[in-house]
Structures are given as C-alpha cells and as structure tokens.
Amino acid sequence: NAGVTQTPKFQVLKTGQSMTLQCAQDMNHEYMSWYRQDPGMGLRLIHYSVGAGITDQGEVPNGYNVSRSTTEDFPLRLLSAAPSQTSVYFCASSAGTSGARELFFGEGSRLTVL
C-alpha cells in the first residue's frame, strides 16, 4: 500500500543548481499539492493541482515550477536553487478536486542548498 511516494528523501545542492523532486500517488487522487515546512512556520503551500493538466500557485510559488501530465505524478522543479530553499518538502494528495477531503502526505524530501 504505497500511498504517496516522494523521491529523493535527502538532497544537497549548490546555489544555482536545478533539480526535480518527484511525487507519485497510487490512490487515483485528483488533488495534489506541494508544501514546504520550516521550523516554527508550519507548512506553506507552494503549488497545487486539481487534475491532470491543471496547476495553480499557492502561498510561496516563487522559484518553483510544477506540471501535471498524469493523475499519478506531480513533480516539483527548483529552477535555480537558493539557500532560502533549504527546507523539508512534502507532497500531499486527496480525493476529489477541491482539497477538502482527508489529505495524505508523503514522507518528505529534505533539501539543503549550500
């Protein structure tokens, strides 16, 4: 029972490098989202998607791109990494298209930008 799978679990980047965080879910959920979690700040929404081909910005979208070509996958791209993007990133999904149902989270991807 995989649920939401994120890769990689850990990554170290140098400033200016680019990379993609992968997220896949096997629950046929329409709604998928990316959050970052920083100490004392709770989770902040980066981008979300209500279905294949549809994405929208969250609270902190700058420096990140997303695409949704299939229902299962929702990758997050860092275009030019900056130290301020050092964080733990979580992918989450839920049934339906409104994000109003129970959210299922992945285990997280811990990113350090030097």
Added chain:
Amino acid sequence: KQEVTQIPAALSVPEGENLVLNCSFTDSAIYNLQWFRQDPGKGLTSLLLIQSSQREQTSGRLNASLDKSSGRSTLYIAASQPGDSATYLCAVRPSNDYKLSFGAGTTVTVRA
C-alpha cells in the same frame, strides 16, 4: 489572510493524563478543519477532519471540537500514552479557496 495559531508550542504530561490541544483561526469562513499527527522525520498523518457544519468528530481516544464563530478547535486525547508523543498540527480550509492554512503545531511529550 487566514492565520492559524497553536498554543502552546510544546507540552509535557505524565502518562494517563488527558491532553488538550488548541487551534485558533482568524477567519471563520471555513470549509473544514483537519488535525494531523507528525512523528519526527516523517510525514503528516490525518487524525480527524471536521466539516464546518459539525461541532465535533471522534475516533477512539481522540475527540475534536469546532467552534467556528469563535475561531477555535480543540483536540482532546484521553488517557495519554508514550506512543502519543508527536507533533500535532491543525489545518483550515477556507470556504472559497483550495489553499489550506496550517498552524505551526504543538509538540507533545508523554512521560512514562
């Protein structure tokens, strides 16, 4: 902008004591509220989801109440156990938006 606050940030109780965790939000126009548990180094696990029309939701030893008009939700955990030690977060979904707002969480330690 919806602001979600959880006080206290940390709590330590002896085993067997009942836990009371608080979540407050500034905008009462919500669709629902979820409580999550997060273990160190792990993702979040949904515990309870309360719709805006509900006053409370129960699952086993957990009970969550919602008072939309006062902007408050409370998570009660009965007869706490060391295994309940974790960080508990609440999240609010607005009635007119897809974007959930999370509190920073309350870290609970249950001492054996």
